[in-house]
Amino acid sequence: MAELLKKMSEINAVSGNENDIRNLIIAEIKDNVDDITVDTMGNVIAYKKGSDSGKKIAVAVNMDEPGFIISGVTEKGYLKFKAVGNIDPRKIISKKVVIGADKIKGVIGMKAIHLQTKSERENVVAVSKLFIDIGAKDKEDAEKYVKLGDYVTFDTEFMQIGSNVKGKALDRSGICTSLIDAIEKEYKYDTYMCFLVQREVGARGAKIVSHRINADVILSVSSAETADMYGCESNAGVKLGDGAVVNFEDRTIIADKEITEKMIKAAKKAKIKVQPQVLMPQTSDGGAMQSGADGAICLSSSVPCRYSHSPVSVMSLDDINSMTEYIRLFLNKIGEMI
Incomplete structure (x- = not known):
């Protein structure tokens, strides 16, 4: 995981200039999916056929950086x-x-x-x-x-520090790595793994993809700023190393409450570390995907990140792994929940 994360972090992928990161992602996933489409905006839509085509399931992450x-x-x-x-x-x-x-x-x-x-x-x-x-x-x-x-x-050098890593653009590198790892498994339903462009300038890629795939249910994955650092007044909020964040709401989306609660319960039963949160201050691609085309059930989750949108940020490898496990759980269980 750390080796792929290093490649992701050290690639330059400012919004509108995602060519190199797109090529890396395609190289990493091409042997584990049935079809890859690159649309006119540059979004990567990887299709993985399941044994049941009765539902369309999507997971979305952004691959650009500010x-x-x-x-x-x-x-x-x-x-x-x-x-x-x-x-x-x-x-x-x-x-x-x-x-x-x-x-x-x-x-x-x-x-x-x-x-x-x-x-x-x-x-x-x-x-x-x-x-x-x-x-x-x-x-x-x-x-x-x-x-x-x-x-x-x-110009930031990637480095592993114990179970944490530091580098630039970890907010998008961590979530892309989680989804790439999750793609390796097989799932029941037809699944669309979406790596989106231009999130940092207004979720532009998400708006296009939502119409193209018209999914029944979407898991939008982003990063979440932590509140466990010096100067924060409260111990409440997201903590590095405490697992994947499961959002009931962020600034762009109100997630389906009933299914979110079921996912939290299923994650705890599977011993996947999760952090349920309400009213996250961050934005995500979820709002654009939820309201596109015919509309979709949408869930929201995040990987904790310190100092995002800066020259150097910090993430936990354990949290990235928890997100991979949470994505896999979503893809395995969501058909029973909707």
């Missing part, structure tokens, strides 16, 4: 950029990045503190005030290496 896009070059050779997706600008100053297909190295910079105004020191600096330094002499020199529209991601 990042940046080059929007200009100054006369002095600094690169201007805009955010793609939701990233806190307080977390990105002085961080290493890679740019474009050639993976040009750079660092996100801003004026040194003794050159800043009082307002700049006391307030969150806007992305428009930041720049990327690639060591270019001037604009002409910089344009030899980068161009307008090049994507930018954090």
Whole structure:
């Protein structure tokens, strides 16, 4: 698992630029499914035929990550950029990045503190005030290496720390790894394993896939920010290492309560570690998939993640494994529950 997770994390897959991660996913799953479709947006829909075609079951994860896009070059050779997706600008100053297909190295910079105004020191600096330094002499020199529209991601080395891992984009890498592992098993019903694009800019891929497959029931899998770190006022909330999160509700979906309760009960009986949660602050692709086409029964689950949408995040390998087991349980038991 850790080896695949490392490959996932170190691939660059900013929303709209998912080619490399898509190729890796297809290579990993092609021998364990009956058909793979890549739609016009770039979503991967892997079909696995079951012994009963009476129901269509789907599991959905996103494969993109937030990042940046080059929007200009100054006369002095600094690169201007805009955010793609939701990233806190307080977390990105002085961080290493890679740019474009050639993976040009750079660092996100801003004026040194003794050159800043009082307002700049006391307030969150806007992305428009930041720049990327690639060591270019001037604009002409910089344009030899980068161009307008090049994507930018954090340059973070993946590392295992005991039963945890740290790296970039673990929020999408962990859930993709869980689904890939779950695909290896056989299931009763026709199943669609969906790896979605452009979640970080508005669940765009999910909207297309929901119409294409028109599933009867969907499990939407995302990541969940943990509340077990320094500075959180309460011990309540998601904890790293306590298993897969089962959501009754997030900001985009109200999950089917009766089936969610049945899944929690079944998970505990199967000794799968789960964390039931209500009113999660995160969003997911679930809302777009639930309301697409003819509508669908939708459940929501997440893998705990610390520091998501930042240069480095932390996940538990045990939680990723719990999610794999939970997906397998869903695919084996959901036919009895609907």
